Amino acid sequence: MKALVLTAPSEFNYDLEFPEPTAAAGEVLVKIAACGICGSDIHGMDGRSGRRQMPIVMGHEAAGEIIALGEGVSGWNLGDRVTFDSTEYCGECDECKAGFVNLCPNRRVLGVSPGEYRRHGCFAEKIALPTRILYRIPDALSYEKAAFAEPVSIALHAVNLADGIEVGEAFAHKHDENCAHGCEHEAADDEEGEEEPNGGTAVVVGAGLIGLLVIQALKARGWEKVIAVDLDDSRLELARKLGAEETFNAKQEGLAMHIRQLCGGDGADASFEVVGAGAPLDLAIRSVRKGGQVVLIGNLQPNTPFPLQEVVTRQLTIKGSCSCAGEYPEAIRRIQDGSIQVEPLLSAVVPLSEGAGWFKRLHDNKEGLLKVVLQPA
Template identity: 30%
Template sequence: MKTMMQAAVCTGLETMEIQSVPVPKPGPGEVLVEVKATGLCGSDVDGYVGHHPMIEWPIILGHECSGIIAAVGSGVKEWQPGDAVVVEPFFTCKTCSACKRGQYNLCVDLKIIGHQIPGSLAEYVLAEAGFVHRKPANLSFAEAALSEPVSGALHAVERTGIRLGDQVVVIGCGTIGSLAMQHALNKGAEVMISEPMAFKREAAKNLGVHQVVDPTSESLRDRVQAWTSGVGADCVIEAVGLPETLAETVKLVRRGGTVMLIGWSGQESDAIDLTTVTLDELTLLGTLGFCHDYPTSLKLMGQNKVTVAPLLTHRLPLTQVERGLQMLKNHEAGVWKIAITSEEVV
């Protein structure tokens, strides 16, 4: 077992360095994972440009990760070196009231890999043995790494209580929006998605969405009104996080409907019409990460009921993490999800 490893360290504003750092040792209840793939996420870009409230430099970024168990700490019985796994990127305290209620994503001492503790854009990463899940054999490591956003989208959609036949609007066909769309379709909803990028609208159509809207050339509100005979959507899922799209949600939903805010602007206050929330008896929901969602996500992915293959537009080696972050930051044409991986795909 080697003692030093390569890691992509964000050392300051828009500065990534490939450094040689010690391979961490798993403590009690922890496992060491040899990383095979990490999905680059919007939050990695936020950390890189200094806009993420939980990320301070220097930090090894990366939290959407899959790999192979390399070593286990004391007390770990369920994993053996060589097991192929995905990592649910949390460390939790197990003792706070949220942890005791089973809502571990709301732990007062929640630590997220690649946010407050070293991430997976490295050759190895530490994980809690209880937050590691077996990789479905029919998924590549890059696909399996995307169980992280699949789980985040699942957590949000499960919270909405979407029912068979509901008309659901998803704002934004980014990674999370496209996955929330797939979960809503699986629940038997009729789904409309709003997305400015043409190639993502095409991919959404191929994944079975019923309605696509280009918000740069048509009014989403008019389309929703026409589609729902003036009633409004049963549920609106916001997966962008811009002040305008957050505010738009309450104008699209029907009286008594549900709004799920996955996106967030980072501002203390956004211009959402709370009078309408009250007088139309809306249900306004937030979401943070995932909680008991990975097993279901991995089943759905293994059964091909949720597919991430169309999202994976680019694969880069660890040495090119900064290039990948720049591609995402600059919204380069045709770039959707970038996997940092050395895996050969056949």
């Protein structure tokens, strides 16, 4: 089959004869229709992260069609349109049974090879997947939009944590064992009983793709005011269009104190750091009120300076937000109904064969690109 293989730091081979996967027991074979290039793929392709050890087929933000069923599979049919969790969790450990699938000690991330495992991903024509990570997508939802379910779920998970919700709706309720993720009656039940948590004021530090999704997730959940911070004024303009009431360039002097004053003198109720670097983390911490919370999503640098006394003396709560845990049904629903818009974030849809060139363009970061989706077919 065709696959885009990372063969050396920042070097790709468009392989026309990559080995085809087969569906084992409890698995399905999915024909990939669309797969987005994630920021973690860009940061990992040069080898410095240690999580893309070559050779590896990257890609984990995807959607497609079931084309084969493994032994024992029920509740799924050939032709079903699906997206899926980027993490293969075991489903048997204590964490999985409690719904914390993102914390599964046996997890493997699609398109990642950190050393202890190598799990080829979705920049390929086909992939075999366990049914437990699948979610149905509506016929009216394009594969390109459905590929956003993974990053939207990450944003919703972070907002869930700020709202005091640790597990998303896919794992928050007991379902019929024969009911596959995303079935019609489940969605209807969730919509009927859904209540939007109402937050206060939030600061989002970093208006890249995930940050822009966090802004929208906050507004969709009823947070009253969102303040966005970034170094790129064009991103800040888009942040305003997507719901941010106030935007500031991170270069502005005395920004943390200005944000505090804007929020009544003491600071925002919560902040979301969506970069993963020292300066944005410092701003996120200094922008919140006493007793406020800081949700950390960015994961760029392994270590950063930390304003310890600011956290201790203002009794702040720091929460790390790892991937997602059951937010896919809500993500799919919000993409479909437009309460979270993904069209403004979609920069290009291109053939998989052109992937290497688009990786370089994203890495060079000279065009303001956000999400590029590759199509294997």
